[in-house]
Amino acid sequence: MDILDEIKKDYVQDLIRKSKRADERDFFSYRKIKVEKGIFPAAEGSARVRLGDTQVVVGVKLGVGEPFSDRPDEGVLSTSAELLPLASPTFEPGPPDESAIELARVVDRGIRSSSAVNLHSLFIEDNLVWALFLDIYVLDHDGNLIDASALAAMAALSNAKLPKYEDGKILRDESSGGLKIDNKAVTCTFAKIDSKIVLDPSLDEEKAMDARLTIATTPTNICAIQKGGKGGFLIDEISELIDLSFKNGDGLRKLIE
Amino acid sequence: MVKIVVPGEVISEAPKPTNFAFVENGKTYSSALALFDEVNFRLIPLEGAYIPNINDIVVGVISEVKFAGYTVDIKSPYMGFLPGKELRVELQLGDVVSAKVREVDEVKNIILSFPRKLIGGEILEILSVKVPRVIGKKNSMLDMIKEVTKSEILVGKNGRVWIKGGNSAVAAGAILKIEKEAHILGLTDRINAFLKEESKS
Amino acid sequence: MEKMKLIIDGKRLDGRDLSELRPIKIQAGILNKADGSAYIEWGKNKILAAVYGPRECIPHHEASPYRAVIHCRYSMAPFSSLEEHGRSGPSRRSMEISKVIREVFENVIITEQFPKTAIDIFIEILQADGGTRCAGITAAAVALANAGIPMKDLPCAVAAVKIDGQIGVDSAKLEDNFGEGDMPIAIATRKNELLLIQMDGMMSKEEFLKAISMAVEASSKINALQTQALRELYSTKIGEIGPEESD
Numbered sequence: 001m002d003i004l005d006e007i008k009k010d011y012v013q014d015l016i017r018k019s020k021r022a023d024e025r026d027f028f029s030y031r032k033i034k035v036e037k038g039i040f041p042a043a044e045g046s047a048r049v050r051l052g053d054t055q056v057v058v059g060v061k062l063g064v065g066e067p068f069s070d071r072p073d074e075g076v077l078s079t080s081a082e083l084l085p086l087a088s089p090t091f092e093p094g095p096p097d098e099s100a101i102e103l104a105r106v107v108d109r110g111i112r113s114s115s116a117v118n119l120h121s122l123f124i125e126d127n128l129v130w131a132l133f134l135d136i137y138v139l140d141h142d143g144n145l146i147d148a149s150a151l152a153a154m155a156a157l158s159n160a161k162l163p164k165y166e167d168g169k170i171l172r173d174e175s176s177g178g179l180k181i182d183n184k185a186v187t188c189t190f191a192k193i194d195s196k197i198v199l200d201p202s203l204d205e206e207k208a209m210d211a212r213l214t215i216a217t218t219p220t221n222i223c224a225i226q227k228g229g230k231g232g233f234l235i236d237e238i239s240e241l242i243d244l245s246f247k248n249g250d251g252l253r254k255l256i257e
Numbered sequence: 258m259v260k261i262v263v264p265g266e267v268i269s270e271a272p273k274p275t276n277f278a279f280v281e282n283g284k285t286y287s288s289a290l291a292l293f294d295e296v297n298f299r300l301i302p303l304e305g306a307y308i309p310n311i312n313d314i315v316v317g318v319i320s321e322v323k324f325a326g327y328t329v330d331i332k333s334p335y336m337g338f339l340p341g342k343e344l345r346v347e348l349q350l351g352d353v354v355s356a357k358v359r360e361v362d363e364v365k366n367i368i369l370s371f372p373r374k375l376i377g378g379e380i381l382e383i384l385s386v387k388v389p390r391v392i393g394k395k396n397s398m399l400d401m402i403k404e405v406t407k408s409e410i411l412v413g414k415n416g417r418v419w420i421k422g423g424n425s426a427v428a429a430g431a432i433l434k435i436e437k438e439a440h441i442l443g444l445t446d447r448i449n450a451f452l453k454e455e456s457k458s
Numbered sequence: 459m460e461k462m463k464l465i466i467d468g469k470r471l472d473g474r475d476l477s478e479l480r481p482i483k484i485q486a487g488i489l490n491k492a493d494g495s496a497y498i499e500w501g502k503n504k505i506l507a508a509v510y511g512p513r514e515c516i517p518h519h520e521a522s523p524y525r526a527v528i529h530c531r532y533s534m535a536p537f538s539s540l541e542e543h544g545r546s547g548p549s550r551r552s553m554e555i556s557k558v559i560r561e562v563f564e565n566v567i568i569t570e571q572f573p574k575t576a577i578d579i580f581i582e583i584l585q586a587d588g589g590t591r592c593a594g595i596t597a598a599a600v601a602l603a604n605a606g607i608p609m610k611d612l613p614c615a616v617a618a619v620k621i622d623g624q625i626g627v628d629s630a631k632l633e634d635n636f637g638e639g640d641m642p643i644a645i646a647t648r649k650n651e652l653l654l655i656q657m658d659g660m661m662s663k664e665e666f667l668k669a670i671s672m673a674v675e676a677s678s679k680i681n682a683l684q685t686q687a688l689r690e691l692y693s694t695k696i697g698e699i700g701p702e703e704s705d
Contacts, residue, residue: 059479070635098557101550113639113658158613213655222666225641228557232651235670242663261689263646264603265566265611279610281566286648288568288608290688294701301701302493303692305606308571327643333511334575337583364523364573390702420526440692442700 002104005207006097012208016193023052028199028244029130035151035255037159041200044172045160045179047256048154052202053142055087058134058152060160060179064124064170075122075129079108081136081149088141104136106226107150108185114185114223117157120182124165132179143203146214146226150187155256157181185223186252188245189214192231197245213238215245258295261440262287262302268300277302292440303440307333307385307415309367313358316375316413319348329356329369332415337367346374353380355411355420375411378421382430383436385416390439391432398445402431405452424457427455462636464621470633472501476626479616479676484597484687486604492580494605496687498597499564501630502540502587507597509605511577520576525569527576530560532594534583540631555591562595562615562644562653568608574664577607588631589617594653595644600684604691615644620659620671625668627676639668645677 015022022241025031031052040046045060081092081104096104111117111134122130135157136149161175191201191209201209210231216224222242227233262268268278269285277300287293291300309315310329317337319439321328326341327348339348339356348354353375360368383391391412392399403410408423420428431448438444462648464471474480480501489495492508499505515521532555535545550558565577567692579602581594592615597656599612619629620639652670661669692699 003588019697024496027490095551100552101553102557104548109658112567113660218660221662222657223660225655226558227652227655228561230561230648230653232565232649232653233655234649235667235674238652238655238670239667246663261692261699262687263612263688264609265646266685267648277608281610281648286610288610290603290606292699292701302606304604305608306572334514334572340700382685384606438694438697440699441694441697442702443697444702 008204009208011020012204013194016196016198021198023202027197028248029250030200031202033151033252033255035155036142037155037256039040044163045156047155047159049148049155051148051151051200053140054095054144054148055140056145056148056152057137057139058149058156059137060156061133062133062160062163062170063131063133064128066127067123067129070084071119072127073123074119075130076089077108077112077117077134078131079104079111079134079136079153081138083138083141083145087138091141102226102228103145103149106146106214107136107236108134108226109224110150110185110187111153111157114183114216114218115223116154116185117180118166118180118182130162130165141203142194143201143206144189146189147200149188150185150216151252151256154184158184158256173207183218184253185216185218186249187214187216187224188241188248188252190241190244192229192233193257196236197241199242199248213241215242217245217249219246219249259292261290262293262300263290264288268293269298273298275299301440302386304384305386308365309333309335309337309358309361309415310359311361313414314355315358315369315415316353316355316380316411316417316419317369317415319350319352319354322348322350329354331367332385332417333367335365335367337369339372344372345368346372348372348374349443355413355419366393375419375421378409378419378423379429381418381432381443383416383418383422383432384413387436387439388412388414388416390444391418391435393445398435398448402428402452405456406431424456427452430455464632464633464636465624470621470626472509472630476624477672477676479628479679480562480630482602482680484683486600486687486691492601492605494601494607495604496597496600496604500589500593500596501547501628502585503583503590504585505590505592505593505597506582506584507594508580509577509598509601509607511605511607512572513578514516514577515574515576521574523573526567526572527578528564528567528569528579529555530563530579530581530598532556532559532581532583532636534586534590538583538586540587558654558656559591559595562601562613563598565653566609566611566613566646567602568610571608572575577602585630588629588634588644592616592642592644596680596684603688611646611648612681612684613644613646614677614684615642615654616673616676616680617642618673620661620665620669625665625672627672639665639669641673643670643673643677647678649683650674667705
């Protein structure tokens, strides 16, 4: 972290101590969220999410392939994320680093654990299933890439069309319907700054935070949790954040209807 | 009462700051894997790297000859530096020297002074946390080893020991035995017995 | 395909109760060259942890003038799985695990004591049977203590699990594969603070709270084993421990 970052960190922590945030939000409010679906017609599904100044697009592509040997009647879901160098002065070109890998795996976990996409519905025939590729492309980084990406991923999935598979060929111009979505999983990410907790950290808040907790939920269940950063959380704190996640989840789900 | 404590173990229900401990929420915890001497309320670490302090005497090896001086390997995560301009000896890569730690700043730049070349002999490396036991109270342990073996011995605070002449093998054996058994009572007698036994053969 | 039953007559497939841990054995200081090391057998897991440091920080540009930098590498040997040969080299999974484990130790290690250096933690999974990151963290903490690295706590880790609709602790691989929820946690016992928490599966809030409390309870048993392993390393048959006079 350079000197400017250190100064910003002190500024953010100071504000938090006074129960304020730099953009004057409540501790548990999201920044302005805008969701657009189907922005890349070449992909089978796509979406763009703007969360404050953070911008993420997700593309869904379908292919066919062999199922995993221990799940022969299920389709294959594969999620990856790229922190594009254009998204931030700190992102370098190259293979995904631990942050990009964590981002992809956390978003994937929420979707997979909740069976957001019904993987059984992707079964074609013996030893042949649809393979679903979710690609997260971060375009502009101003904090909370996880929530923006998870929301965009869920929006892209809910907008995706399954191509037709006939006589050994994928017919991408024709559709056999939308993907079967059983659950809409959404994530809420919290940052712990100076022992206080806020929802939807901006980039400056992420630089000042000690730890981060992401909770993915369906309307009734927790389907993924990921803690990041070197700080810790107490059980009571997590319990409260779970309640807040359920509370905010409905609002987020409405945005991707 | 002495026992082995681990990092994060409570050593006092009251705030009592001491070396190798930290105070949190009114209690005192050990930060080290150490012997906890309840009577004297002190912690004696059983392991650990050497972090230089001012006035330490160390045994180092010249690892780089630079324009302004010499970089010295002092068996620490930090390299020492011997400024060239005050030196009267010329040193070479690989020379073994004893030196005094003159300065340690907040980012752990280590400045050494008063280098003395150690010629010949052998170098033994032990854990720096065991050095006080090798030296003993008022040099008693070290003197005992020197007397029996007639070796020249210089014990660097950094855990490097230079041994020359005399029955250096026995001296080295005694020092390694101290390193291994430093935390077990009766050490002085055991080393005494060891020195006598080894000197016979 | 009928779902496999993981609990029969109140007992798990390996005969354990829901709150029972698999057998755990920890040995400290088993490697020569590393500054600190520990070996753990946890059920069928066989895991080696080693520590080098504080030492020169490589790459240099990562070094901090304020504190030691912590590096952690979790890696699975190609022969570690009960099934096929795995590939060598880091996978995306092992990179994520390396990150979350590193974050546990970044919390407890008193890094300000060693500016400009690195402390390198290596966790090698030699044989895997579920819960490897938890066993790895448990061993690495012992290795760090063995290396004399100052820490505020000796963290340990264990996973809570949801199988056949019930909450338990410490899942073996089969339970991982066919269960409904897996939640590894790492805990700093002096403050009961969670330094690692991940979950995948489906749990209600009540199930989550039960899982956490069972895991926390199990962790105190694991912590005792870590302490015992360290004490055993220095205990000896030749005499009683104690400091003698030294200046």
